[in-house]
Amino acid sequence: MEDLEDLMANEVVLDRCGNWVESQKNCFYTKEDSLKQKLDELECDDWYNTDSEFDSVSECGGKKRKVGTQLKDEVLDLICEWKECTFRSNHLDKFLRHVSSHIPNIQISIKNDNEVYVCQWKDCPYNTDVDDEVIRHVNYHAYHTKLKCIGSNVRAKIKLPKCHRDAEWKNILDSPPPHLCRWEECLKLFTNYQMYLYHVTVHMTDCPRGNRIKDGVDCKWTGCNGKYTSLYKLRDHVRCHTKEKIIACPDCGVTFASKTKFHIHCQRQIPLEVQGFRCSHCNKFYPTEGILRDHMRSHVFNYKCTLCDMSCESPSGLAKHVRYRHMSTRTFPCQLCSHAAKSQQDLDSHMTVHTNGPNFSCYFEGCLYTCKGAYTLDRHLERVHSLAVRWYCCHECPIKYRKSYRLTKHLIEAHRLQLPSGHKRFHYTQEEDGCYRLQMVRYEAVDEENMLPVEEADLPDKKYKIELNQTTSLTTVKIVEDNSEEEMKEAAQDSQEETAENGVDKFVPVISNILISIDDVDEKGNIIKQEIVEIQETKELPPSEKPLLILT
Incomplete structure (x- = not known):
């Protein structure tokens, strides 16, 4: 009887799987959607990172793991803040295309007798005379709007305090650097930051999947020798190369590379009079015990x-x-x-x-x-x-x-x-x-x-300098000992020896405790003023461009 129930349960599961497979046959992906599909597959592997092949998420009725909301699944309310524009969308790709459509109509002004492009995003004072920079800047406003929407969603879910900083600064952005992909010397250049991140992520689709990869997963960014145990950790590392931020404060616009830093930013907005955790060393107050603990490490x-x-x-x-x-x-x-x-x-x-x-x-x-x-x-x-x-x-x-x-x-x-x-x-x-x-x-x-004991420590009195090696495509940095002063001393010593060999130094006497009388005389030769100067013993003569004068 139990075997019959198990068989019926298995047939129900198989029917459900079969229906789901049939439903996927009606899905047609265009060339533009293929990139998005690859990214979705990669992000799913990252979020459901597990050692068990049975602990997965599917449409076949299996047991699901309880995980947090993925960033790609956040419901975004994207509002264009371009001058006199009222566009609003819940789709990131449509919003990116819309913001890019404003670039041909950007304002041109005269500054210092030169034509400059002026950004017309709300409260943004950015201007430049380089066309590529202004394109990157305007497109980054669209990406920054996405980060602010994610920050607003996160703050509402866990009820974080509201930021009390000046809201007029939330759209003031630094000019982003050129978006150049250096994964295996790809060297493809982008003007849209979101497309740049999509492109870099696609490079990692060929990396092995799993939680504990044998021999690790290599970072193939030019000049990086990092090796990581999983694809998820590799993606987290690549953010340091792409300078990717994942969330921003919706009030002041500050961007963060992790949700934890955003939580700390919001918690710091608690008024000082209600912050109950005080540092015993510097007497500063902090809103939470965790922030105080992090602060104590600085002491x-x-x-x-x-x-x-x-x-x-x-x-x-x-x-x-x-x-x-x-x-x-x-x-x-x-x-x-x-x-x-x-x-x-x-x-x-x-x-x-x-x-x-x-x-x-x-x-x-x-x-x-x-x-x-x-x-x-x-x-x-x-x-x-x-x-x-x-x-x-x-x-x-x-x-x-x-x-x-x-x-x-x-x-x-x-x-x-x-x-x-x-x-x-x-x-x-x-x-x-x-x-x-x-x-x-x-x-x-x-x-x-x-550490060696203090008595045995013999610290050399040396100086060091940095040498840059540009013989290859990569610039290597090396710290070496700075022997410039010793070389100068050796050169001076060689010069003295050479002078002695030529017979010049033989006529320079060693004079000790000499007294020099300096007299001021008038036209008739009478001494008006007399001054006596004492000179210490020396073999060195003051530098002079005139020939050496020897007194006998």
Whole structure:
């Protein structure tokens, strides 16, 4: 009897499968839809990632796994914000084509005697004189609208707090870089970012599927040697090459590469007076325990520099320390003068010396203050419009200063404090009374098993530089020892030896404790003023273009 029931159940399942197969025969895919079909198949494999071949999702009545809503299944309410346009659609492809149709009608204006293209998206001030850039920019507005719709859906489902930032900035976008596919040197260029992502994803359809691939799945992006255990993890990695974002805040427009970062962004919008998690080190408040825990990691310095006693809170901080402290190479030259900087940020700050007039102006109504630097403008807003004054107070005596460097000088000279090993300055933290005082506690967690004892550590006094090798299509970066100073010393020593061999240095006497009398005389030879100068013992003569004069 049980066998009969099982047989009938199997026949019902088979009939259901057969009906579903017959229904698919009526589906015809055009060439344009074939790309979308491949992407849907790939995304399904990613979401239903499992070790069991029976734990799958089908139309045959099998047991379904409970998963979250896929990004491709989000219901989008896409609204075109182009000037005087009221188009609205729930289909992404139609919306992308519609936004692209505005590009031929873009506004052209005159700026500095040059014609520039002006973006007419709501609240977007973007303009450029390069046609390819404006096409990429306008198309990216369509992709950004999709991300904002996804953010609005996610926030409504889990009831996240609303963002309180200025909504006028939500459509201000940075100009996206060229969309160039470098998967196995494909080098295909796109002006539409969504189409670019579709294209890159199709490249991965030939990769093996599964959760634990033997020997891993290789990333074939030019210059990348990554290897990953599944196709899903490979797709997640490729986002770092394509700079793909998956969600955006619907209020301020900030984009994020993961939903977790979007959740944290919304949770941070809780008013300060109701944030109940406080950092015991810097006295700052945070809305959730998780955000506070992430913040506390920034107070632990566990990345040790192998060239000195400095420790940093992050790998990027350690890289910055090595670049500025131990490297002499300046790889960012100025195109207008002989100056060279160690980073792009330093070069941008330097470029302000070549500009005529101010670069920043105060945005408060009625204030005419202007300046060249962003830091100077921030201090103006803090001092004048926020009526806030930064006081750096000594923890030993009642004295206080307006500048941190003056307090540093006071602590060293008056209280005989020494800078921490590996540091060039003190660190100050803001306390409850609003004053900045010396940071008395520093948390370091260095792996002592891999570190030599201090007595045995013999740190060489060397400098390093970066060498760029462009012999191939790829530019390789290598850190090598900078021997420029030693080479100069050796060259100077060789020059002295060569001079001695020629018989010139033999006539230069070794003079010790000489007194030189400098006399001012009048026309008749009478001494008006006399000055005596004492010279130390030396063998080196001052540099001069004139021939050597030897006194006997």
